[in-house]
Amino acid sequence: MQRADFEGDPVTVAPWLLNKMLVHGGQAGRIVEVEAYGGEIDPASHAYRGQTPRTSVMFGPPGHLYVYFTYGMHWCANVVCGPEGQAAAALIRALEPVRGLEDMRLARPAARKERDLCNGPAKLCQALRISGVDNGADLLAAGQGSVVGGGVLLVDDGTPPPKRPARGTRIGIRVGTEKRWRFWVPGQASVSR
Template sequence: MAAIKKHKKLPRSFYNRDPLIVAPELLNKVLRCHDGRAGRIVEVEAYRGADDPAAHSYRGKTPRTEVMFGRPGHMYVYFTYGMHWCANTVCGPQGAGNAVLIRALQPIAGLDLMYAARPLARNDRQLCNGPACLTQAMSISKLQNGLDLVLGDTCTLVDDGVPPPEQPVRTTRIGLTKAADYPWRWYVDESAYVSKK
């Protein structure tokens, strides 16, 4: 697939808003890494600090959640189920503990590296169709926790001119026991790369 030719890094002001606004606007933006791997965001979930019992930051700042309370535009990476990494973007205002989980990508560049990182994937769809799959495919781990996406040293989020869908699908979040009824998940309706429709 062709590499991204035109792109614009998302400014800090993009992230410095309520996660319920940021999340659907992240759809069709591109997560790009310095080694050429890139994927279009097709599924996200919002987490809203003290207003959200499912958020890691709900009970306040801890060593694990410190990044969530920092400046918007940083990456919050956490370990789950004792085996998987998940990547989030921190949203403003600073101190709120908000984030948006990136749940699925459509691979668009560097697929050879993605397959090397995910040798069990049988096709392009399986490379990044879930939060743990995409971090494996993009080689995102605790090393990227706290990474400034605006400066974009290792990874960044860019706008390559594809707008968010006018009417994204909105559903409840997946795999939660707390606040499972909050409709804070969005995905691109026509995308075959969504983790679950």
């Protein structure tokens, strides 16, 4: 897994992210649902109307984390993809909880079942304690010799993406609803509702 793997089209990179691990501190989950956002050509993307202070990370190099705040209370996390200068991203919509479940439960007292811990884009940020301070983090910083351990990381544990991912329309948007740019691991309990 290298930075070049993230330079492709978001519709290609997003399903490729399935089954990779998202790690933050002692908590980790397997990505089981994603959505592709196509930057300036995609009316549903935050970057559709060009670069703003909020969306600047999306215009930077791929393999970084774009975190945004919405509805006055929720954080959501994206993997920046596409070449530098082009805004594209994959929204992480759901994780299968893998490690640090006790801390996840502490961070998300509203979750009743294990699958409720990370089955939504804002839920997984709550569970992994991802917030605005993580915006712009380099997801590939592991093994680069610097201070590693506090940041958000993407890890390939060897599990390949599903050969035939399930596919459907994106959720929660009001434009661009015709594009079937949502991908998930078929039969996974932790996909969003």
